[in-house]
Amino acid sequence: MASSTHWNVVRFFVTTLYLWMGWILFTWSLSLGNLLLGLVQSGLVALFTWPVFVEENEAARRSHVPRVHFLIVYLLFLIVQMYGASFRVLWQILRGRINPGVVHFRTRLRTDIARTALANSITLTPGTITLFLDDDHLIVHWLDSRTTHSRYARKLIAESFERVLKRIWA
């Protein structure tokens, strides 16, 4: 029981810290008044929302701190993938030769936040949209469906993302 109240305090402070970081980044000034105002307001917001963002289970606590250098690599990789895929979609719009289909596959990522990031990246890349995510089971709508085989589809759509994502949130 004691450890769980301890974890609740940690949850509150983690939420406050993330909100404060967002405040500092958006206001972009380091004057004392601004920092204090941001801290008070993030604390106030965190007072109401701390059960929402950080998980109740302490076991997944390491998943809240991403490895930042891999995160930066991942963002650059995502931008490259996005431009490549949008040129492909552009070509398909011009020629009108689309072959849409729905594929199901399972991901090998274990933490919730990594799975959310994977589904988000799949949707962000033009040409693939995540329709449904249930535990590790993803349903993806694919504009140029080269296969319906689930393992091969995972290899084509998700494997390059998974390889970096499993290093960010271990």
Next chain:
Amino acid sequence: MNWGTVIFIGLGVIFGIMGNLGVLIFPDVYTRLHASSTASTSSVFSIFVACMFAAGWSPMTGKILVIAFFFFITNPISSHLIARYAWEKDVVPWRRSYAERQRLSHTSDE
């Protein structure tokens, strides 16, 4: 005005126009969402990059970087929501007929 600005604004305009064209010509909800997400993701991001080139090395660049990161998190959620709603309402995805698919796969292998 430098070349980076010109190139990325041009890319943004091309992706926007082609995405809107795709929304008009594609057959059903899901394929139209693909076209609209091309427009909303790639063209808006290209315009962000063009703004960064135009602003140069200043605090404004950092702000645009933060907005772009925020956009990367929030933008896919809207298209995912529309797609998920359609999927839960059992909207059947449009498919090519079997004969057409065979023909396409044979020609694309070459």
